[in-house]
Amino acid sequence: MSVVGVLFLLFFILMFLSVPVSVALGASTFITAYIFDGPDELIDLASAIFSKLDKYPLMAIPMFILAGNLLSTGSSARRIIEFAKSLVGHLPGGLPIAAIFASIIFAAVSGSSPATVAAIGSIMFGAIMAEGYPKSYAVGTITTAGSLGILIPPSIVMIIYGVTAEQSIGKLFMAGVIPGLLIGFMLMAVTYIGAKKLGFKKEKPCSWKERWQKFKEAFWALMTIVIIIGGIYGGIFTPTEAAAVSAVWAMFIALFVYKDFKLKDLWNVFKSSAKTSAMIMFIIANASIFAYFLTIHSVPDMLTQLVIDMHLSKVAFLIAVNILLLIAGNFMEPSSIVMIMVPLLLPIATALGIDPIHFGVIITINMELGMLTPPVGLNLFVASGITGLPLKEVVKAVFPWFLVLLLGLILITYIPSISLWLPNTMIK
Numbered sequence: 001m002s003v004v005g006v007l008f009l010l011f012f013i014l015m016f017l018s019v020p021v022s023v024a025l026g027a028s029t030f031i032t033a034y035i036f037d038g039p040d041e042l043i044d045l046a047s048a049i050f051s052k053l054d055k056y057p058l059m060a061i062p063m064f065i066l067a068g069n070l071l072s073t074g075s076s077a078r079r080i081i082e083f084a085k086s087l088v089g090h091l092p093g094g095l096p097i098a099a100i101f102a103s104i105i106f107a108a109v110s111g112s113s114p115a116t117v118a119a120i121g122s123i124m125f126g127a128i129m130a131e132g133y134p135k136s137y138a139v140g141t142i143t144t145a146g147s148l149g150i151l152i153p154p155s156i157v158m159i160i161y162g163v164t165a166e167q168s169i170g171k172l173f174m175a176g177v178i179p180g181l182l183i184g185f186m187l188m189a190v191t192y193i194g195a196k197k198l199g200f201k202k203e204k205p206c207s208w209k210e211r212w213q214k215f216k217e218a219f220w221a222l223m224t225i226v227i228i229i230g231g232i233y234g235g236i237f238t239p240t241e242a243a244a245v246s247a248v249w250a251m252f253i254a255l256f257v258y259k260d261f262k263l264k265d266l267w268n269v270f271k272s273s274a275k276t277s278a279m280i281m282f283i284i285a286n287a288s289i290f291a292y293f294l295t296i297h298s299v300p301d302m303l304t305q306l307v308i309d310m311h312l313s314k315v316a317f318l319i320a321v322n323i324l325l326l327i328a329g330n331f332m333e334p335s336s337i338v339m340i341m342v343p344l345l346l347p348i349a350t351a352l353g354i355d356p357i358h359f360g361v362i363i364t365i366n367m368e369l370g371m372l373t374p375p376v377g378l379n380l381f382v383a384s385g386i387t388g389l390p391l392k393e394v395v396k397a398v399f400p401w402f403l404v405l406l407l408g409l410i411l412i413t414y415i416p417s418i419s420l421w422l423p424n425t426m427i428k
Contacts, residue, residue, distance in 0.1 A: 003297050007032040011290075021332050025340070026286035029293045045289050052288035053281065055163045056240055062277035063243030064154050067224070068110030069273045070250035072119035074260030076221035080105050081123055083211075083218040088188075090205035093195025095131050096141040097188045099124040103145035104184040107152040109224040109246070113371050117146030117382045125387050134198070135389070136397035141191055143383040143394065144401035145184070147368040150334065152180035154228055154239065154246070157334050157367050160284065161360045164291075164342045168357075169239045170232050174423035175357045176364065182418065183365075183408040190404050220253045233426060280335055287339030295343055304347045314352045318413050321345060322366060329370020333378070337370070338363060361419040365409045372402050 010031055014024035033041040071077060084102040088094055103120050110116055121142040128138035150157040153173030162169035206214075215222075227249055228242045237245065254260045294300065307317065328337045342363070349359045371379040374395055384394045412418050 003032060003036050004294065004299055006035065007290075007293065021336050022283040022286045025283075025290040025336060029286075029290045033293060045293070048289050048292045049285050052292065053285055057159055057163050057169050058281075058284070060154070060159050060169075060240040060243035061156055061280055062273060063240075063247045064110070064156060064159075065112065065115075065276050065280075066269070066273040067243070067246040067250040068112050068115040068119075069269050069276075070247070070254050071106070071109055071221060071224065072115050073265075073269055074254040075258050076109075076218075076224075076250075076253070076260075077102075077106060077119035078123055079214075079218040079221050079258075081120065083214040083222075086206040086211040086214040090203045091192060091195075092200045092202055093191045094203065095124065095128045096133065096137060096191045096195070099128065099142050100145040100184060100187050100191060103142075103148055104152060104180070105222070105225070107146075107149040107180070108154075108229065109221070109250075110149055112156060113147050113149035113368070114378050114382045116149035117143055117379050118386060120146060121383060121386045133195075133200075135387075136393070137194070137198075139383055139387055139389060139394055139397040140399075140401045141187070143379050143398050144372060144405065145187055146379055146382075147371045147405070148180055148184055150367055150371070151176050151183070151361075151364050153177060153232075154243065155364065156280070157338060157364050158360060159239070160335055160338050161342060161363060164288075164339055165346050165356055165360060167360060171357055171423045171427070172360050173229075173232060173239060174426055175361050175419045178418055178422055179361055179365065179408070179412045182412070183405060186404050186408055187401055190401065194400075220257045224249055224253075283333060283335045284339060287336045291340050291343045294340075300344050300347050303344055304351055307348045308351060312352075314354060315414070317348065317352055318354070318362070321349075321362070322409065322413060325363065325366035326369060326373070329366060329377075330373045332370075334367035334370060337367065355416060355420060357423060358416045358419045362409070362413050365405070365412060369402065369405055369409065372398050372405070 007028055010028035011024055014028060015021065019027070030042060030045060033045055081098065081102045084105065085095065085098040088097045088101055091097055099120055102124070103116050106116050106119055110119070124142055125138050129135060153176050155173065155176055158172040158176060159169055161167070162172050224246055228246050231237050231245065232239055232242050255263070325337065325341065328341065346356060346359060350356060371377050374380060374391065380391055380394050380398070384391050387394070
């Protein structure tokens with residue numbers, strides 16, 4: 001059996017034995033390297049781990065996680081929700097639409113999909129239920145909208161893609177804005193239509209005075225978006241520096257503006273952020289050596305040549321990529337998928353004339369869908385935890401909105417300008 005055959009066989013055996021994906025990636029790589037190349041190769045793999053993690057942009061990940069945790073722990077999420085409700089709460093389906101709108105805003109300050117679901121869902125689930133909406137409606141909107149946290153910048157998945165594909169993270173962030181807003185508004189439209197069919201009617205809207213008041217209350221939290229996005233796109237600082245600034249800003253408004261918690265409460269936030277950061281970095285480390293091992297055995301080159309020899313069209317290749325990533329999302333965590341698949345698929349994509357930035361957006365949306373598919377979909381478990389519903393019921397509730405995301409993926413896959421117009425325009 002070939003080196004690659006043994007590598008994947010060991011990986012799937014370990015997965016079948018319920019070994020965590022990150023451990024299975026690293027263990028299968030080291031065992032295969034030892035069998036075929038001897039102990040000297042293990043030294044090279046160990047040094048490869050450090051070289052793959054020694055990337056300046058990766059420093060942004062723990063900072064964005066910390067900023068998201070500080071904002072979700074305090075009252076920032078509640079203030080953002082109240083502001084969203086004041087704008088759209090009067091529409092049929094107003095509260096679920098407000099939850100989606102608030103998720104879009106919170107996604108732009110957290111960069112994390114599970115954090116968005118937890119922050120918005122823990123507040124909005126009970127409120128939506130109290131208004132008489134079906135339980136499935138409340139769970140479906142909250143869980144699906146939270147997945148926008150990895151598409152709308154700042155996005156941790158895009159940072160990992162940028163590092164792996166050696167692409168501009170700032171450009172990737174710009175490319176995610178319009179697709180994120182498009183999918184968000186598609187979710188709102190479906191929620192609005194569904195609410196009208198359920199018999200919910202338009203109510204009296206808030207006055208502009210009330211809306212202004214809610215805006216002032218949420219102002220400092222909303223300023224996080226201005227600081228991150230404006231700072232990056234204005235050339236004031238890099239995405240990595242923006243992550244550090246956002247963490248300091250989130251701490252400042254939590255402690256001194258909103259006064260949500262005291263200095264002693266920061267310990268739990270720091271500890272939670274450190275655990276999440278360590279988990280992601282551990283996944284990146286193991287996935288990177290798995291991808292590195294495939295690369296040194298020329299697997300990406302062989303796949304690229306195979307596709308070229310098959311004369312596969314760009315359309316057919318993108319269909320195959322989306323199907324492959326949707327399947328992978330059922331079993332693996334987004335960071336692992338990106339680190340493994342990008343070195344294999346990106347050379348083929350560029351050979352077929354697909355823009356690497358556009359390709360990064362396609363992969364990120366597929367990772368969104370993966371957060372909503374069992375058995376590994378993290379958003380499903382977060383939603384189940386905050387609502388008390390069994391995982392099976394959460395999956396059923398999410399399905400109609402999942403189809404909306406799927407439609408968004410198709411549109412963005414085959415209309416590259418949706419992703420590329422903003423970065424190309426701003427760079428000009």
